[in-house]
Amino acid sequence: MPRIGTRKLLYLMSADLVRLGIKIGRDVMFDFLRAEYLLIKPKRSYVKTTNSKHWMKKHANRIKEIVIDRPEQVWVSDITYIKVDSGYQYLSLITDAYSKKIMGYGLNQTLSTDGPLKALEMAVNNRQYPTQPLIHHSDRGLQYCSSDYITKLKELNITVSMTQNGDPYENAIAERINGILKYEFLMIDGFNNHSTACTGIAESIEIYNQLRPHLSCNMLTPDQAHQQKKLPYKSWHKKPRKAKPTEAQILSLTIN
Secondary structure, X not given: OOOOOHHHHHHHHHHHHHHOOOOOOHHHHHHHHHHOOOOOOOOOOOOOOOOOOOOOOOOOOOOXXXXXXXXXXEEEEEEEEEEEOOEEEXXXXXXXOOOOOEEEEEEEOOOOOHHHHHHHHHHXXXXXXXXXXXXXXXXXXXHHHOHHHHHHHHXXXXXXXEOOOOOHHHHHHHHHHHHHHHHHOOHHHOEOOHXXXXXXXXXXXXXXXXXXXXXXXXXXXXXXXXXXXXXXXXXXXXXXXXXXXXXXXXXXHHHX
16 A cells, blocks of 8 residues: 555554554654655546446436445446556446445456446455345446446346436545545556556455555445444535625725
8 A cells, every 4th residue: 555645554553653652643643754755745637438428318316315324235336547558448446335345346448338347247246235225326427328237237136326417526435436546556657558457456456445444434444344334424525615705795894
């Protein structure tokens, strides 16, 4: 985990710090890493992978008002790009919204439905609660709206849910997991070829699921959280913009 966040790093080190008699809190840890030029500076890069301007049927957002309170209640899906020497390839991910565990993934050299279908097959094989009702949530990309994908979901008795207006907050968990894999595990730097990409992705996802503590899961790893039944659910909403002051308010402040 070469770029893990400071809070998680301190948590993972806590037992060793106690054993060594070292007392250090969160703020001091931040100051120490900053002084040693070890704080992580996020990178920004973007390649569009969603094409929602198509004729295929879009489905309603069925998770907008629900409280996610158990594993395998909602799966969130998304596609992100992975750089290789020959250009870009595309990683499809399916994540459990409750435990943040990556249930399935597939790396494909094109934006066809092959990658999402491979991820879906793996996720279904990894289910631990197969008798529970399940919702599959995604953006309105043509891969997820395709007949092959929707038919497969219906065959598996999985309810279909989709974002409505392209707002990333409607699929925030999936977007967050993309960022963790790419920026914390250095996938943003790319791979030499398809084979090394497959190996690196598999290793990173295994470490993510089994070793990386998650803030929204009370510092449990996704694998540990997937066994729990009472985790507080953290939803992601847009921060409301502050209203601009009216002319009368500005005038009042000036006079006072």
